[in-house]
């Protein structure tokens with residue numbers, strides 16, 4: 423379970439482990455497994471962990487699931 427934290431759009435997007443949109447390398451302002459100026463990609467073992475991270479840290483951000491990989 424990955425979450426994409428995007429500061430410029432104030433948005434959190436949830437992705438499944440095998441989603442094609444998960445980057446394999448850091449970009450200039452977004453890191454994989456960490457956060458940079460524009461946010462980043464963080465890995466959690468399950469949806470529950472990811473959701474509690476979101477609620478603790480980014481309650482004011484919009485929240486959504488990826489249209490490509492979401493389960494339902």
Ligand SMILES: [Zn+2]
Nearest residue numbers: 437441488491
């Ligand atoms: Zn996805």
